[in-house]
Amino acid sequence: GAGVSQSPRYKVAKRGQDVALRCDPISGHVSLFWYQQALGQGPEFLTYFQNEAQLDKSGLPSDRFFAERPEGSVSTLKIQRTQQEDSAVYLCASSSHTGVYEQYFGPGTRLTVT
């Protein structure tokens, strides 16, 4: 079956622009995670959804970052007024259960802010 998909795969934004990154999790997966991976680093947790509820947004680096999952499936990560330090790969992952289970990752969206 289809895995986690993300779009766009690549995004170039001028500093100050708003961007929206989409994640389509595996159908029926309850849990959805967003991670940010800077060059040469491991992924860092941004936010977590259980169905449509955003239960943890402690990793969002500033109030310019906003995530939603209104119907408990597709999720969007929005970054307002992008800055150069936002350049990174944004990874989405989903899991079939809540708690500590295997996470299935998407291919990521590489965001470059110029």
Place this chain on the structure above:
Amino acid sequence: AQRVTQPEKLLSVFKGAPVELKCNYSYSGSPELFWYVQYSRQRLQLLLRHISRESIKGFTADLNKGETSFHLKKPFAQEEDSAMYYCALGEKLTFGTGTRLTIIP
């Protein structure tokens, strides 16, 4: 705060030689630890988790609470093991910085 440390950014090993990728963690509680792997041009995927105690692709990892370590081992490296390996902790995964493993033919 929980933290994962992978001290080696790069590791090169000859084919057929043993492999050990180091991982140390900091966590106050009973840790849930994972190894994730990313092969060239593929997405990040789970290799193994400590609770399952499985051997995947010949790799094993033992949790040592005394040394707060979860090192990944394989007795005989194969060329297809070349990849980026990440140790990770918890439900909302805390990742290490990763080790790029290269197997020399």
